[in-house]
Amino acid sequence: MKTATFASMLGFAVVTQAHMIMQNPTPITSNAVKDPLESSGANFPCHGQSLAPSGGAAWSVGSTQNLSFQVNTAVHGGGSCQVSITYETDAEKVKDPANWYVIHSIEGGCPAIAKGNLNSATECGSMGQTECVNSFPFELPKELKNGQATMAWTWSNTIGNREFYMDCAYVDVSGGSDQLGSLPNMYVGNLQDVAGSCTNKEESNVKYPQPGQYRLWL
Numbered sequence: 631m632k633t634a635t636f637a638s639m640l641g642f643a644v645v646t647q648a649h650m651i652m653q654n655p656t657p658i659t660s661n662a663v664k665d666p667l668e669s670s671g672a673n674f675p676c677h678g679q680s681l682a683p684s685g686g687a688a689w690s691v692g693s694t695q696n697l698s699f700q701v702n703t704a705v706h707g708g709g710s711c712q713v714s715i716t717y718e719t720d721a722e723k724v725k726d727p728a729n730w731y732v733i734h735s736i737e738g739g740c741p742a743i744a745k746g747n748l749n750s751a752t753e754c755g756s757m758g759q760t761e762c763v764n765s766f767p768f769e770l771p772k773e774l775k776n777g778q779a780t781m782a783w784t785w786s787n788t789i790g791n792r793e794f795y796m797d798c799a800y801v802d803v804s805g806g807s808d809q810l811g812s813l814p815n816m817y818v819g820n821l822q823d824v825a826g827s828c829t830n831k832e833e834s835n836v837k838y839p840q841p842g843q844y845r846l847w848l
């Protein structure tokens with residue numbers, strides 16, 4: 631029996647904790663959800679949504695975009711996260727992390743520098759502030775290829791169950807030089823069928839094997 635069910639049977643007030651949800655760029659509807667991906671990897675990527683990018687945020691290379699989150703308390707001690715992109719739509723190809731290219735790696739502090747979950751849902755006023763939810767400006771690198779694509783925010787949380795979070799959004803890239811090969815591939819951990827034995831330890835922020843040159847250390 632799940633604890634929550636048990637608690638509600640006893641008439642306790644059950645505090646349902648949302649996890650983090652990407653707010654900007656605007657996720658595709660099915661990806662504006664709080665849950666991590668299934669640990670089997672079955673709904674990797676993008677919660678199993680079949681990808682058909684159209685419209686979405688206009689991503690002009692060289693511009694600064696803002697990765698932000700719905701502000702709630704469930705930051706799980708923060709962690710590390712990446713912004714990645716794929717141009718593939720084929721169901722098999724999108725399941726291969728080699729088809730996802732990293733735009734920005736944030737090691738530690740994503741989405742918060744915090745001991746655990748927050749006491750109150752507070753947005754940070756500046757980078758480096760603790761016990762609040764960060765947002766991250768990042769520049770779109772010249773290596774991108776033009777056209778409709780799917781971006782992902784992937785998050786490896788520091789405290790709590792060993793999970794892997796992923797919210798996806800459609801974007802429309804312009805001004806790129808099509809050198810995707812010089813960007814690293816997305817890190818995946820804690821997803822059996824995708825990452826195999828690659829898991830990350832609790833209470834330490836993932837240090838990416840291949841963060842790429844566009845990187846923030848908090």
Ligand SMILES: *[C@@H]1O[C@H](CO)[C@@H](O)[C@H](O)[C@H]1NC(C)=O
Pocket residue numbers: 696697698699753765766767
């Ligand atoms: C990013 O978004 C957050 C949340 O909406 C906002 O508070 C912050 O000012 C934004 N940062 C930039 C650089 O636009």
